[in-house]
Ligand SMILES: NC(=O)C1=CN([C@@H]2O[C@H](COP(=O)(O)OP(=O)(O)OC[C@H]3O[C@@H](n4cnc5c(N)ncnc54)[C@H](OP(=O)(O)O)[C@@H]3O)[C@@H](O)[C@H]2O)[C@@H](O)CC1
């Protein structure tokens with residue numbers, strides 16, 4: 385998994401690389417800049433007018449090196465170095481000198497007043513004012529510069545991170561003093577701030593540019609945060625033995641549905657079956673019997689004595705795992721049913737949707753959840769389980785605390801669903817698309833988690849894989865059709881291709 389390091393981790397790794405590899409700081413900047421320029425040249429032609437804004441640290445050094453390389457390649461580049469305190473990093477000083485040696489360098493160093501150029505709408509701004517070395521909020525002349533950049537209509541490309549955005553905590557930021565980039569080309573690792581929805585307007589679309597920082601250094605520096613990518617899947621997904629039989633992949637129970645919400649039960653059951661489980665029993669209120677038997681003929685049906693809601697726990701078998709929640713509704717007997725379930729069944733289970741709301745109204749139940757169970761709240765459900773927060777960074781901390789305190793896995797669902805583990809680690813999922821913001825897609829994820837636990841994956845692997853395959857199924861569908869037309873059933877229909885893509 386790709387580690388997500390903090391700003392201070394990155395500067396540690398920078399120093400480690402320079403100390404332990406045959407490369408100095410100036411050449412590391414050269415390498416970073418040329419990686420950026422290679423990508424840039426593929427996208428923009430030489431007629432594009434480019435404005436480079438550089439600061440006094442190594443983000444500025446990158447910017448000046450990029451300006452020089454683009455000039456040498458025949459682009460029209462105007463560069464501004466902002467140096468109000470007359471102090472440049474060694475690398476920035478060196479790359480300033482190299483740029484000034486270009487025959488037509490169009491370079492200006494600003495130490496006090498800045499008269500902004502007129503920037504045409506179809507030009508490009510390269511933002512290299514501050515990177516991971518930002519150490520305080522931006523004020524004064526730099527704030528005015530950032531406001532100027534944000535006021536023009538040109539395309540803005542941030543080097544490493546938009547200037548003014550901290551690599552991690554941004555809770556007290558002034559949004560007016562952060563560059564709003566269209567694209568961010570970030571070196572070696574994504575920054576934690578990229579995974580917070582509030583920051584999308586600053587970061588735009590982002591891409592990782594590998595610059596060969598020390599692999600040994602990366603292993604030695606500890607982080608709690610990781611990004612899950614394609615390459616991680618082959619290591620954790622296992623092949624089925626030739627001699628498998630349906631018992632090999634478990635017999636699991638899903639307790640879901642109520643009058644008017646049988647769709648949630650059916651979607652989750654279908655997703656569990658498509659994810660490889662051996663046998664499934666679906667427990668539904670009696671009004672749902674015909675629906676369940678018709679829509680999901682592969683599942684056995686256990687019928688509650690209540691017509692409208694699920695009120696009973698019937699452990700007639702030693703189920704491999706149990707999933708509870710989709711479409712349960714909110715009803716008085718719900719809490720009692722969950723309490724009985726948690727008392728009678730002590731293996732890891734999957735808890736979603738209305739089961740989470742019932743727990744939120746009866747918080748004593750949290751302590752009773754079997755160890756290593758997986759909870760799948762979206763931000764609204766998390767808020768009910770914890771406290772109100774609209775800040776996504778704070779929400780991740782809340783999910784982490786919940787996971788740690790109750791020894792459970794908490795998947796905070798969203799664009800980069802975050803799996804918070806009892807150990808404190810958090811993995812962000814990289815697949816999926818905005819088409820998945822549609823009713824029922826959470827029920828599909830829930831079913832996939834039941835399916836993978838049933839197949840014998842441990843909860844940590846099941847959580848990582850279910851999110852990845854769920855998003856990948858959505859992406860495969862969108863590659864053929866469109867985000868707008870994606871429905872939860874389309875995700876189910878593409879689980880098969882997603883598994884195949886993992887193995888290709
Ligand atoms: N390891 C890697 O991945 C590699 C990283 N590389 C690049 O290095 C970048 C990090 O460089 P960096 O550490 O020199 O810091 P950077 O972001 O340029 O800023 C520091 C300067 O800003 C100043 N300053 C800070 N906050 C301020 C404020 N609010 N308002 C005003 N001033 C403020 C601070 O001044 P001071 O605090 O001393 O007053 C200092 O002068 C990284 O993002 C990437 O682009 C690549 O080149 C190669 C490999």
Ligand SMILES: Nc1ncnc2c1ncn2[C@@H]1O[C@H](COP(=O)(O)OP(=O)(O)O)[C@@H](O)[C@H]1O
Nearest residue numbers: 762798799816817818820821823824825826827
């Ligand atoms: N913009 C997005 N990008 C990627 N995945 C998304 C996006 N929006 C939603 N999803 C995924 O879709 C699912 C939605 O779950 P949930 O909010 O519980 O929906 P529902 O309650 O309608 O079933 C989650 O797995 C989430 O990660």
Ligand SMILES: [K+]
Nearest residue numbers: 511514545547
């Ligand atoms: K920047």
